[in-house]
Amino acid sequence: MSRSPLRGALAAAAALLVLATPAAALAAPNPAGASAAPYPLGAPAAAPEQAPALALPRPTGPHAVGTTTLHLVDGSRTDPWVSGKPRELMVSIWYPARTARGERAPYMTAKEAELLLKEQGAGAEVVNALAGTRTNAVTGAAPLGRRRGLPLVVLSPGFGMPRSSLTALSEDLASRGYAVVGIDHTHESPTTFPDGRTTPCTTCESGGTPEFGEKSTRVRAADVSFVLDRLTGKRPAWEHAGLIDRSRIGMAGHSLGGNSATHTMLTDPRVRAGVNMDGTFWIPIPDTGLRKPFMLLGAGELHAQGGADPTWGRDWENMTGWKRWVTVKGMGHNALTDYAPLLADVIKDEEMFGTLPGTRSLEITRKYVGAFFDLHLRGRSRPLLDRASARYPEVTFQQ
Structure with missing residues (x-):
């Protein structure tokens, strides 16, 4: 897959959006069966003299949020992208916490930021700004909840994007009483491991074809099933895994991650409900059907x-x-990620983010995804999902 050059001058904020290019490529329609092409990146509205301070909006739920990371190795499976090595993954877990006191977790490592930005000629100040961003979650905070009391939501990011790209959604769900696990699908984005290694996005230059989309979908489904094994099995990898309700597991994802949700639900009976956030389906749902609850959340007219x-x-x-099947008028493909509230007001690229303010896009994403899981994992009535809302006139029910 060829990369689109960055149009215009490179500003600190604009450089970050290089990571959106491969993700957008796999989310773009491909009706003729040709290789998918990446969306072009736009120039920023103005080139700031210094890298902007980046901050994620606060979660909206009543609970503080804690987080931890796990390094998981699947010795039974060879890595599909690098021959001869076992599949290893980095995951983050967000959960309701007893206190908001403590050190807030970093957004990503310096090396991950460097690899995301290197091809655009970004300077050290840009990398440092991104790597220095802090989330709203406290590292290692004591969890809040009773045994088997927390529904679990698995989040899978877009192609080329790290698990951190869905942090704002993860924190919001955790603040409302969910355990959330975000997965870095190794070699589909830069990933830093505990020993200091950072693997690049090995597949970013070759991805973008339907064949790649199909393979990645299967790989991601296997990744999710393995992570669920390690969180809900007899010897769980997380010391607080006893808080997870194994009977209430859902999955959502952006772009290729959203496309992977249906295949995961069809191959793993533990995943009860799913959401596709603006992702093309590379593996069709079979004629036997998907009987589990599912929501399509699309940006703009592409997925109307x-x-x-x-x-x-x-x-x-x-x-x-x-x-x-709902779509959001004025929302662009990457408006369903953290980069909407972080950068949409700086980039001013309608193809990437649409015309909605970034904070509004995040609010809508959080509200509808949260309502979906409240209904299907908690059994709570959510009329927001039944009809148009005067509070969210941008949202259209397609069916």
């Missing part, structure tokens, strides 16, 4: 009924359980 991506209409017909 009759839009440029035909896979949503195709697979909608084979979703035979509870289902919703």
Whole structure:
């Protein structure tokens, strides 16, 4: 897959969006079966003299948020992207915490930031700004909850994007009483391991074809199942795994991560409900159907009924359980990630972020994804999912 050059001058904030290019490529429609092409990146509205201070919006739930990271090695599986090595993953866990006191977790490592930005000629000050960003979650905070009391949501990021790209959604769900696990799908984004190694996005130069999308979908489903094994098995990798309710597990993802949710649900019975946030379906839902609850959350007109991506209409017909198909007017593909509230007001790139303010895009994403899991993992009534809302006039129910 070829990369699109950055148009115009490179500012600190604009450089960050290089990571969106491969993700957008796999989310873009491909009705003719040709290789998917990346969205072009736009120039910033103005080139700031210094890298901007980056801050994630605070979670909206009643609880403080804690977080931890795990290094997991699947000795039974060879890495599909690098021959001869076992599959190893880095995951983050967010959860409701007893206190907000303590050190807030970093957004990503310096090396991850460097690899994301290196091809755009970003200086050290830009890398440092990104790597120096702090989240709202406290590292290692004591968890809040009773045994088997927390529903679990698995989040899978877009292609080329690290697990950190969905931090704002993860923190919000955790603040509302969920355990959330975000997965770095190794070699599909830069990933730093505890021994100091940082693997690059090995596949970013070759990804973008339907064949790659299909393979990655299967790899991601296997990654999710392995992580669930390590969190809900007899010898869990997380010391507080006893808080997870194994009977209430859902999955959501952005772009390629959202496409992977249906395949995971079809291959792993533990995943009860899922959300696709603006991702093309690279592996069709079979005619036997997907009977589990599923929501399509699309940006702008691309994923509206009759839009440029035909896979949503195709697979909608084979979703035979509870289902919703909603789109958000004015939202761009990457507006469903952290980069909307962090950078949309600086980049001013409608193809990437749409016309909605970044904080508004995040609010809508949090509200609808949270309502979906409240309904299907907690059994709580959420009329927001049944009809148009005067509070969110940008949202349209397609079916």
